Amino acid sequence: MKDIYIQEETIDIAAILDKGASSSDGADIAFIGRVRNNSRDREVTLIDYEIYPEMALSELNKIADEAIEKSGLNRCIIVHRYGRVFPGETSIIIVVSAPHRGQTYEGSRYIIDEIKKRVPIWKKEHYTDGSEWISDRS
């Protein structure tokens, strides 16, 4: 099964972990990304995530399909927040399941790496002394 969500609301991690789990799979991997309270020696107060909704959803679906095919995943759930996310909060969760652990490590890593390259989502970090688009400093 494959489920992709882009949402403003807080992510209910426990609900996602259980969603569509099957006893035929021996391995689940959950990658949980959280907002840090610091970045390059500055104190982060919050992150604004901006998205291109239609394209982000389409790219996330493509990435999930690729990972399912490459790694033989039986379950693939990706949830990404948009809008305002505060330090300590979950900004993304990726849950993948497969019969064996190797497939899940590989699939989970592929998904987060591709998201960071291709999915049109941008972070604007806010600090105690200003703000900055993260994509502009690399």
Add this chain to the structure above:
Amino acid sequence: MRVKVKLFASFRDICGFNEKELIVSDSIKVSEIVDVLIKSNSELASKKETLLVAVNQEYCDLEQILQEGDTVALFPPVSGG
């Protein structure tokens, strides 16, 4: 012909709009639209090398030729996750 231009993140901040319909000549390339934007927003020039382009929500390059009704999205490198 008409095309829609969408800008995101710092590009929107620099140019001051997030979506605009433009009337352009037939067979225009994405790069020509970028050059027009740079003319009135010089800060965008330094970002041309790293900018990403999508036409109708599919990534493409600056040489892409546009068709009537296309939606061109221009944005800086992504930073999700």
